Structure formats: structure tokens, C-alpha cells
Amino acid sequence: xxxxxxxxxxxxxxxxxxQLPPATVSRLTLYLRTLNGxxxxxxxxxxxxxxxxxxxxxxxxxxxxxxxxGSYGTRGVGYEVAxxxxxxxxxxxxxxxxRVAIVGAGNLGRALARxxxxxxxxxxxxxxxxxxxxxxxxxxxxxxxxDVAELEPVLEKTRANMVVLALPAGVAQSVCDxxxxxxxxxxxxxxxxxxxxxxxxxxxxxxxxxELQILAYHAQRLQVPGLEEDRPSA
Amino acid sequence: xxxxxxxxxxxxxxxxxxQLPPATVSRLTLYLRTLNGxxxxxxxxxxxxxxxxxxxxxxxxxxxxxxxxGSYGTRGVGYEVAxxxxxxxxxxxxxxxxRVAIVGAGNLGRALARxxxxxxxxxxxxxxxxxxxxxxxxxxxxxxxxDVAELEPVLEKTRANMVVLALPAGVAQSVCDxxxxxxxxxxxxxxxxxxxxxxxxxxxxxxxxxELQILAYHAQRLQVPGLEEDRPSA
DNA sequence: GCTTGTGAATAGGTTCACAGCT
DNA sequence: AGCTGTGAACCTATTCACAAGC
Numbered sequence: 001x002x003x004x005x006x007x008x009x010x011x012x013x014x015x016x017x018x019q020l021p022p023a024t025v026s027r028l029t030l031y032l033r034t035l036n037g038x039x040x041x042x043x044x045x046x047x048x049x050x051x052x053x054x055x056x057x058x059x060x061x062x063x064x065x066x067x068x069x070g071s072y073g074t075r076g077v078g079y080e081v082a083x084x085x086x087x088x089x090x091x092x093x094x095x096x097x098x099r100v101a102i103v104g105a106g107n108l109g110r111a112l113a114r115x116x117x118x119x120x121x122x123x124x125x126x127x128x129x130x131x132x133x134x135x136x137x138x139x140x141x142x143x144x145x146x147d148v149a150e151l152e153p154v155l156e157k158t159r160a161n162m163v164v165l166a167l168p169a170g171v172a173q174s175v176c177d178x179x180x181x182x183x184x185x186x187x188x189x190x191x192x193x194x195x196x197x198x199x200x201x202x203x204x205x206x207x208x209x210x211e212l213q214i215l216a217y218h219a220q221r222l223q224v225p226g227l228e229e230d231r232p233s234a
Numbered sequence: 235x236x237x238x239x240x241x242x243x244x245x246x247x248x249x250x251x252x253q254l255p256p257a258t259v260s261r262l263t264l265y266l267r268t269l270n271g272x273x274x275x276x277x278x279x280x281x282x283x284x285x286x287x288x289x290x291x292x293x294x295x296x297x298x299x300x301x302x303x304g305s306y307g308t309r310g311v312g313y314e315v316a317x318x319x320x321x322x323x324x325x326x327x328x329x330x331x332x333r334v335a336i337v338g339a340g341n342l343g344r345a346l347a348r349x350x351x352x353x354x355x356x357x358x359x360x361x362x363x364x365x366x367x368x369x370x371x372x373x374x375x376x377x378x379x380x381d382v383a384e385l386e387p388v389l390e391k392t393r394a395n396m397v398v399l400a401l402p403a404g405v406a407q408s409v410c411d412x413x414x415x416x417x418x419x420x421x422x423x424x425x426x427x428x429x430x431x432x433x434x435x436x437x438x439x440x441x442x443x444x445e446l447q448i449l450a451y452h453a454q455r456l457q458v459p460g461l462e463e464d465r466p467s468a
Numbered sequence: 469g470c471t472t473g474t475g476a477a478t479a480g481g482t483t484c485a486c487a488g489c490t
Numbered sequence: 491a492g493c494t495g496t497g498a499a500c501c502t503a504t505t506c507a508c509a510a511g512c
Contacts, residue, residue: 018455023481029447030428047493056428059493060483067495075489075494092447093454100446107348111341117426117443123450162449186453188445192267192351194290202452204445209351211422211438212334213263213326215396216357218436219420220327221253257503281471293471294505301473309472310512 020091024065028088030055031062035085047078098123099159101184103175104166105130105138105145108190112166114141126158131171148175152182162186169193176203254325258299262322264289265296269319281312332357333393335418337409338400339364339372339379342424346400348375360392365405382409386416396420403427410437 020028034054038046048066052059066073069087073079089095100123102109112118113128128140129148136147146154155163163179165172165187172191179187186202189195192210197203254262268288272280282300286293300307303321307313323329334357336343346352347362362374363382370381380388389397397413399406399421406425413421420436423429426444431437 025451029444073494076492093450107345111345114341121443123446186449209355210263212357215420216327217259307472310470
């Protein structure tokens with residue numbers, strides 16, 4: 001038994017091998033951030049150990065992650081910052097221009113629209129949409145808020161290829177469906193619901209309430225070793 | 235071989251067994267959300283299958299997760315919504331009152347301060363702090379912005395037991411250190427850096443740039459089946 | 469008959485430890 | 491001597507499949 005795990009017998013494997021493990025992909029973004037910092041500081045070599053430290057993971061983990069991209073390190077020395085940064089950016093698809101439309105111009109949507117972090121990392125916010133007539137037409141950051149009724153033409157005109165949903169739970173699914181139908185298949189949702197999408201759509205979720213609840217779980221576990229549950233206190 | 239995995243030979247196991255798997259904890263928050271919705275609709279029984287559907291996971295997964303809390307389902311019938319909701323809330327530590335201080339009143343911090351989702355889920359935003367003199371003293375939502383120089387007394391006065399960091403990368407570590415020293419050990423960070431904290435601190439990260447980059451990776455993989463790598467274009 | 473609860477099987481991820489190269 | 495690259499071991503998580511109970 002113990003079959004060799006090769007499953008794709010027709011790819012000639014000229015490229016560094018597609019399909020990185022998901023856990024690796026998310027760590028690569030962290031390494032990239034560190035590398036770009038080092039690049040700005042003029043550092044040009046880095047070890048797996050120090051990359052590990054600034055990403056908060058183990059160094060073996062870093063080396064294994066990087067090995068999926070190929071062998072770009074030098075034994076006894078480390079990795080060349082500029083080269084590695086380029087390779088990771090390439091692997092992550094950051095050589096494309098990504099045009100992001102944000103649907104929902106409530107508190108969160110507006111905050112995201114003004115968030116400088118996107119622009120600097122190759123993500124261009126090209127539209128901001130809302131359903132509220134009071135908000136439509138307002139200037140937020142560099143953008144004017146469009147009517148979500150115009151979603152499809154706006155996506156097409158701006159050639160958006162990613163959408164961020166910053167919407168209340170109730171309307172998220174229907175807007176999501178329209179986004180998918182309009183041909184945008186990469187969606188980041190901040191809505192506190194599970195959205196259902198076809199397999200070919202990339203959907204990621206960020207859920208603040210969930211994060212706080214997870215913290216609550218751990219906090220409670222530490223605070224209550226067995227006694228006192230809700231000390232009313234003075 | 236095949237040792238039984240019992241590792242805590244001194245706990246009498248009166249409680250439903252502490253230490254849930256992390257993956258289970260995050261899904262429990264999703265089930266809880268669904269259950270509270272059903273509760274509001276007056277539904278009183280639910281199957282693992284329909285819980286699974288609304289959380290976007292498999293039903294065996296749901297049953298295994300719930301089994302860590304004990305056997306609260308009825309075979310052939312399902313789970314009693316009110317009861318299960320209560321059990322999960324209990325397991326997650328949501329019977330406590332959680333008092334959250336938000337540090338950073340920029341776009342994101344303000345959006346979080348006004349985000350209604352927190353209040354309704356047992357998280358009370360009790361303070362909002364910033365370093366910018368232009369912002370200190372402003373009213374945002376129900377709160378007046380405090381000076382981050384006053385962090386320690388504010389945390390103490392408001393008895394905050396969680397902190398949300400909505401800060402730029404540069405200052406996040408130093409504020410984080412002060413928060414920990416001040417005795418708050420549950421931290422949710424939106425800052426795009428890896429923060430280092432002692433082991434006893436619960437730190438979670440939400441990173442929007444990372445999420446978009448992960449989307450970019452998947453999007454690029456689908457869009458480029460093998461050709462054109464960086465087409466210089468017009 | 470229908471749905472839970474759970475051991476067994478499988479898949480995925482991390483850590484170890486060391487050979488291989490500079 | 492130092493650091494990478496990687497098989498092997500280990501641990502965590504998901505899925506399967508079915509017996510147990512209503």
C-alpha cells in the first residue's frame with residue numbers, strides 16, 4: 001500500500017507546483033508583510049528563524065512553507081529578502097491589479113473604504129455602494145457612493161474583480177447572489193451570516209462577534225478554575 | 235498500543251469536560267447565532283442537518299461538536315433550541331458580562347464602537363481611546379473618546395476585561411504591552427502586525443489585508459489555467 | 469423511520485531531527 | 491559552523507458509517 005500521493009499526472013510541473021496548502025497561504029501573507037518591512041529598511045538577507053519570530057510561528061514551519069515555492073534559500077545563510085518577497089507576491093497572485101467594490105456604506109463599509117492598507121498592497125477600492133438614499137451620492141474618501149440597485153452596471157463599469165460585503169445579515173445573501181451572477185467570484189464578507197455560494201466562488205468571512213466570543217471562551221476558562229462564577233462585587 | 239487519550243487523571247469530570255477543540259469553539263459561535271435566530275422565530279427543535287446547513291459545515295461535524303458539551307439531543311428528533319442555545323452560551327462563557335475597551339478611534343475604531351452587533355451579544359463597549367488630540371473628547375456613539383495616555387486608569391475605572399486594538403501597526407505592540415500590564419488578558423487586534431504577548435494572554439487577530447491576499451491567491455489560481463503571467467498590457 | 473452519538477478511517481497540519489549544502 | 495530543505499513522527503480535525511435510542 002502507501003500509494004505515492006501524486007494525483008495530477010498530466011501537468012509537466014514546470015511551475016513551482018500549484019495548489020499550496022491553505023494554512024501555508026495565510027502564513028505567506030505574513031511573511032510577505034515582514035519581508036516588505038525589511039526591504040524598506042534595506043535588510044537583504046533573512047533567516048527562517050527571524051521570519052518565524054515576526055510571524056509568530058515556528059521556524060520549521062516557515063521553511064516548509066517556503067519550500068512549497070521552490071528552493072530560494074541559501075544553506076548556511078538564509079533567504080534573499082527582495083527575491084523571496086517577489087516570489088511570494090507572485091505565488092499569491094499579487095502581480096495582478098485587484099479592483100475591489102465595497103457593498104454597504106454603513107460604519108464598517110465607510111471605514112473600509114478609507115482604510116489606507118488596501119491601496120498600499122495592490123488592492124484598489126473602485127466602488128462603494130449602498131441602498132440608503134440618504135447615503136447614496138455622498139463622497140467618502142475618494143469615492144461617491146453608488147446605489148446598490150446599480151450593482152451590476154457599476155461592477156462592470158469599474159471592472160471590479162473582488163467584492164467586500166459590509167452589510168447587515170438580512171440582505172447579505174441576496175446581494176451576494178447578485179454579485180456572483182454579475183461574474184465576481186471573490187468575495188470577502190463581514191456580514192454575520194453563513195452565505196451560500198456555488199463551489200467556484202471564493203468566499204471568505206470575517207466575523208467580529210465570533211472572534212469576541214472565542215476570546216470570551218478562553219478568558220472564562222482561565223478565570224474560572226472552578227470557583228466563583230459572576231462575583232457581583234461592590 | 236492505542237493508548238486511551240485521557241490526560242487529566244485528577245479532575246472528577248462533573249462538568250461537561252473542559253477544553254474544547256479550537257475548531258469546535260469557533261463553530262459553536264455559529265451554531266449559537268443560528269439557534270438564537272430560531273429562538274426568535276419560535277422554532278423549538280432543530281436537527282444537526284439543518285444546523286449544519288446554516289453554519290456551512292457537515293452534519294457529522296455538528297454532532298461531534300455538540301457531543302463535546304454532552305448529550306443534549308434526542309435521537310430521532312433533534313435538539314431542543316432553547317436548551318442547546320443555553321448550553322452553548324454557557325460553554326462559551328457568555329454568561330459573564332464582557333466589558334470591551336476599544337483603543338484607536340480611527341475609521342475602524344469608530345465603526346466598531348458604533349457596531350450594534352456587540353451590544354446584542356453580551357459585549358458592552360465601555361471605553362474608546364485615542365492618541366490624537368483632535369479626536370479626544372469627541373462623542374462617538376454613546377461614548378466620549380478618552381486619551382490613550384489615560385489607558386490604565388480608564389481600564390480600571392470601566393473594569394474592562396477585553397480590549398480591541400484598532401491601531402496602526404507602529405504603535406500596536408507598545409499599547410498591547412500596556413494593556414497586558416494593566417491586567418487585561420483578552421485582546422482582539424486589527425493591527426496588521428504580529429504582536430507578541432505572554433502565554434497567559436489570549437490574543438486573536440483579524441487582518442483584512444491578509445484576507446484579501448488569500449482571496450487573490452485563489453482568484454488567480456482559477457483565472458490563470460497556465461497561460462499569461464504578467465501581461466504588460468497597454 | 470428518523471436522527472443522534474461515536475468509534476474507526478482518513479486527511480491535513482505541525483514539529484522533530486538531521487542530512488545536505490554553503 | 492550555520493541554516494536550509496525535508497522525510498518521518500506526531501498531533502489535530504473532518505468524514506464515514508453504523509449501532510443505539512426515540
